[in-house]
Amino acid sequence: xxxxxxxxxxxxxxxxxxxxxxxxxxxxxxxxxxxxxxxxxxxxxxxxxxxxxxxxxxxxxxxxxxxxxxxxxxxxxxxxxxxxxxxxxxxxxxxxxxxxxxxxxxxxxxxx
Amino acid sequence: xxxxxxxxxxxxxxxxxxxxxxxxxxxxxxxxxxxxxxxxxxxxxxxxxxxxxxxxxxxxxxxxxxxxxxxxxxxxxxxxxxxxxxxxxxxxxxxxxxxxxxxxxxxxxxxxxxxxxxxxxxxxxxxxxxxxxxxxxxxxxxxxxxxxxxxxxxxxxxxxxxxxxxxxxxxxxxxxxxxxxxxxxxxxxxxxxxxxxxxxxxxxxxxxxxxxxxxxxxxxxxxxxxxxxxxxxxxxxxx
Numbered sequence: 001x002x003x004x005x006x007x008x009x010x011x012x013x014x015x016x017x018x019x020x021x022x023x024x025x026x027x028x029x030x031x032x033x034x035x036x037x038x039x040x041x042x043x044x045x046x047x048x049x050x051x052x053x054x055x056x057x058x059x060x061x062x063x064x065x066x067x068x069x070x071x072x073x074x075x076x077x078x079x080x081x082x083x084x085x086x087x088x089x090x091x092x093x094x095x096x097x098x099x100x101x102x103x104x105x106x107x108x109x110x111x112x
Numbered sequence: 113x114x115x116x117x118x119x120x121x122x123x124x125x126x127x128x129x130x131x132x133x134x135x136x137x138x139x140x141x142x143x144x145x146x147x148x149x150x151x152x153x154x155x156x157x158x159x160x161x162x163x164x165x166x167x168x169x170x171x172x173x174x175x176x177x178x179x180x181x182x183x184x185x186x187x188x189x190x191x192x193x194x195x196x197x198x199x200x201x202x203x204x205x206x207x208x209x210x211x212x213x214x215x216x217x218x219x220x221x222x223x224x225x226x227x228x229x230x231x232x233x234x235x236x237x238x239x240x241x242x243x244x245x246x247x248x249x250x251x252x253x254x255x256x257x258x259x260x261x262x263x264x265x266x267x268x269x270x271x272x273x274x275x276x277x278x279x280x281x282x283x284x285x286x287x288x289x290x291x292x293x294x295x296x297x298x299x300x301x302x303x304x305x306x307x308x309x310x311x312x313x314x315x316x317x318x319x320x321x322x323x324x325x326x327x328x329x330x331x332x333x334x335x336x337x338x339x340x341x342x343x344x345x346x347x348x349x350x351x
Binding site: 026029045058059064071 | 344
């Protein structure tokens with residue numbers, strides 16, 4: 001299993017990105033989607049996912065919709081307008097981070 | 113295979129037994145567990161409901177749902193403070209701002225003209241006590257009604273609990289009492305200063321306004337705010 005500590009700081013960005021692509025999603029669906037994309041390498045734990053979703057909702061980045069599915073209620077999350085903007089900002093930050101990490105881990109030495 | 117209505121109810125009971133007392137969070141966790149159980153059944157159809165339920169519950173870690181509940185409380189607290197701020201701000205627009213201004217001026221003038229130190233301390237302590245004891249008294253008198261409002265429709269909502277517990281605003285009243293009491297030991301040069309008079313008037317008026325918003329304005333709009341926060345609120349009221 002992937003080292004969850006390394007992913008922890010990026011969980012909110014991952015959620016925002018998935019919701020941007022998937023429209024509206026519910027908690028369980030998000031865990032499965034991440035598992036599917038990373039071929040089981042990364043598992044978002046339930047104990048981390050819901051706090052992250054609730055925090056993003058309280059910040060006004062997500063909005064909740066509820067539907068009755070299979071004799072139970074299901075809560076779907078989707079991005080607000082503010083959430084769409086924030087997703088773009090956070091993705092840029094994450095890409096910068098990945099680029100920097102790549103340079104640190106795999107430096108390309110040049111002789112001037 | 114899908115879960116039956118009885119099994120869904122069993123999951124609600126299960127979340128309650130594991131310290132999730134609010135319906136909003138219960139609903140989300142029940143759906144999560146149900147999805148997990150159905151997924152397990154897709155791979156191992158012979159697995160019993162209880163076994164599958166326990167396997168899904170284990171995925172939440174050693175503390176079970178406790179972390180999720182604690183973090184949800186934090187997030188909802190933030191939402192509640194935003195609601196207070198929304199109604200608090202209304203008092204900084206015309207014509208309500210005139211009332212605020214008038215109260216601040218009256219208290220400032222009253223303090224400024226109290227040249228006797230003991231008399232001034234008496235006014236400060238009196239005003240602080242009115243707020244603190246008023247809030248506490250109102251909190252106790254309305255206890256029964258508030259508890260009924262909290263579980264209206266047989267369901268307890270996290271935001272509903274905050275609204276009808278006045279968001280712990282009685283702590284703020286305690287702060288105002290401490291503020292009043294601290295003037296007893298204050299040096300004369302602090303008390304006999306126009307900045308003290310104005311500052312006290314502003315702080316007292318702000319605390320009074322926040323208390324008023326939390327104790328009267330927000331609870332009177334309780335239903336509306338719950339429906340606005342929880343899309344499932346109206347659905348479940350009609351069940």
